Amino acid sequence: MKKGIIIQASARSEGNTSKIVTFFQENTNFDILDLNTKNINHFDYDFKNSDDDFNAVFKDIVANYKTIVFATPIYWYTMSGLLKVFLDRISDFLMKEKDIGRKLRGMNMAVISCSDYDKTFDGFTMPFVESANYLGMEYKGHCHTWSEDNKVSEETKTRLKELIVNIEKED
Numbered sequence: 001m002k003k004g005i006i007i008q009a010s011a012r013s014e015g016n017t018s019k020i021v022t023f024f025q026e027n028t029n030f031d032i033l034d035l036n037t038k039n040i041n042h043f044d045y046d047f048k049n050s051d052d053d054f055n056a057v058f059k060d061i062v063a064n065y066k067t068i069v070f071a072t073p074i075y076w077y078t079m080s081g082l083l084k085v086f087l088d089r090i091s092d093f094l095m096k097e098k099d100i101g102r103k104l105r106g107m108n109m110a111v112i113s114c115s116d117y118d119k120t121f122d123g124f125t126m127p128f129v130e131s132a133n134y135l136g137m138e139y140k141g142h143c144h145t146w147s148e149d150n151k152v153s154e155e156t157k158t159r160l161k162e163l164i165v166n167i168e169k170e171d
């Protein structure tokens with residue numbers, strides 16, 4: 001079982017979120033999954049999208065990792081559309097192949113948000129906290145981040161290191 005995977009959910013692979021993800025990766029050795037490089041379609045009640053990339057991605061995550069770290073830019077006060085679609089698609093595995101969906105139970109979830117400032121918005125973490133609770137995952141916390149002069153800010157580095165300590169605490 002590998003330690004963790006960072007799910008990078010920015011609409012660009014080399015943007016601000018990616019800088020943060022790189023710093024986090026260097027300090028954890030977690031793997032990175034860039035959702036921007038995957039073909040993951042919207043949830044469909046008839047599972048018409050089951051031949052896109054989601055099935056393989058999800059099965060790999062639940063088989064191989066202990067911790068999922070969602071890293072999302074703040075778009076319109078909330079998570080990116082890419083990440084929301086990813087979360088919606090988890091429903092595929094709550095409706096069919098439920099044994100695979102149940103493998104999320106006992107896994108850890110943490111969240112990194114990224115914008116241009118030290119500012120978060122009320123309610124940002126609620127969907128993550130509630131989803132972790134619903135899925136039987138342990139919520140390990142949220143860290144808001146931003147860059148200054150095109151570099152990861154020092155305050156951001158400190159906060160990310162605190163989140164890493166929290167993730168690595170024994171259950």
Ligand SMILES: Cc1cc2nc3c(=O)[nH]c(=O)nc-3n(C[C@H](O)[C@H](O)[C@H](O)COP(=O)(O)O)c2cc1C
Nearest residue numbers: 010011015016017018073074075076077114115116
């Ligand atoms: C579509 C869109 C919506 C955004 N909405 C917000 C917002 O609601 N609040 C905010 O602080 N920043 C907002 N931003 C700014 C981004 O959060 C910020 O530039 C972030 O660092 C972008 O990360 P990225 O390069 O990985 O996309 C928005 C940017 C875009 C492109």
